[in-house]
Amino acid sequence: MTSTDSGVPLLELTDIAVHFGGVKAVDGVSIRLDEGRIYGIMGANGSGKSTLLGAVTRLNPLTRGQMMFDGVEFTRLRPHRVAHLGVARTFQTVRLIDDRTVRDNVQLGVDTVTRAHRHELTTSVDEVMERVGITAVQRMRPSELSYGMQRRVEIARAIVGQPRLLLLDEPTAGMNTAERDEVSDLMRALQSEGLTQLLVEHDVQMMVDVCDYLFGMNQGELIAQGEPEAVVADDAVRESYLGKAAHDA
Numbered sequence: 001m002t003s004t005d006s007g008v009p010l011l012e013l014t015d016i017a018v019h020f021g022g023v024k025a026v027d028g029v030s031i032r033l034d035e036g037r038i039y040g041i042m043g044a045n046g047s048g049k050s051t052l053l054g055a056v057t058r059l060n061p062l063t064r065g066q067m068m069f070d071g072v073e074f075t076r077l078r079p080h081r082v083a084h085l086g087v088a089r090t091f092q093t094v095r096l097i098d099d100r101t102v103r104d105n106v107q108l109g110v111d112t113v114t115r116a117h118r119h120e121l122t123t124s125v126d127e128v129m130e131r132v133g134i135t136a137v138q139r140m141r142p143s144e145l146s147y148g149m150q151r152r153v154e155i156a157r158a159i160v161g162q163p164r165l166l167l168l169d170e171p172t173a174g175m176n177t178a179e180r181d182e183v184s185d186l187m188r189a190l191q192s193e194g195l196t197q198l199l200v201e202h203d204v205q206m207m208v209d210v211c212d213y214l215f216g217m218n219q220g221e222l223i224a225q226g227e228p229e230a231v232v233a234d235d236a237v238r239e240s241y242l243g244k245a246a247h248d249a
């Protein structure tokens with residue numbers, strides 16, 4: 001039975017906090033994601049988006065809160081066990097191993113999933129590389145590629161393990177508009193296969209185009225959520241986002 005059938009959210013976060021000393025990077029966030037939808041988190045730099053994704057993958061220590069995946073609590077699981085549950089992510093800064101080929105880097109995504117599934121997944125490394133558009137560069141090293149291509153390799157590594165939830169942290173940073181549209185198309189294609197996605201992205205247009213539902217964050221807290229058009233137009237979101245952007249500029 002899928003979560004959609006049972007009404008159980010795929011991901012449910014309750015009162016999540018991640019404090020780094022005195023810095024309340026995330027402070028009391030509760031969200032639920034239903035299976036098969038694409039969600040987005042908007043917020044100025046420093047609002048806690050990446051830290052929240054890091055809390056879900058258990059790479060950031062939790063100060064408080066509870067996390068459930070498809071009805072199973074994973075608040076205290078080790079990061080590799082969270083990956084086994086079916087949670088995968090890409091990082092805001094590219095994290096690829098440079099003394100290995102592109103293909104090897106994608107293969108590493110297979111190694112994060114449970115041993116029992118590995119055999120069927122190795123056959124899909126080629127398919128995933130084809131799909132993401134990196135087949136031609138599979139023998140190259142990541143550093144020989146453009147930034148946009150490196151990001152594709154990261155996405156390939158994240159999806160090759162066939163996760164149920166994909167967290168994407170600014171996957172189109174450094175990409176041009178055409179490349180960005182390709183990522184949007186890929187996300188929709190993955191959605192049509194049932195993959196739930198949570199996207200952090202600064203491009204407001206892409207957020208509205210690709211997401212079914214948006215969250216707005218500011219200073220570690222949720223300040224809005226709902227239909228994308230409504231969240232983008234929300235006064236508090238506009239003030240935090242545009243005010244900070246104007247300040248940074």
Ligand SMILES: Nc1ncnc2c1ncn2[C@@H]1O[C@H](COP(=O)(O)OP(=O)(O)O)[C@@H](O)[C@H]1O
Pocket residue numbers: 020023024025043044045046047048049050051052
């Ligand atoms: N490992 C860390 N140690 C200390 N402070 C951190 C750490 N990671 C993030 N922060 C701080 O937490 C806040 C939120 O950061 P981050 O989650 O990266 O925001 P965003 O992704 O929304 O730009 C920032 O003030 C940042 O400096």
Ligand SMILES: [Mg+2]
Pocket residue numbers: 049050051092
């Ligand atoms: Mg970030």
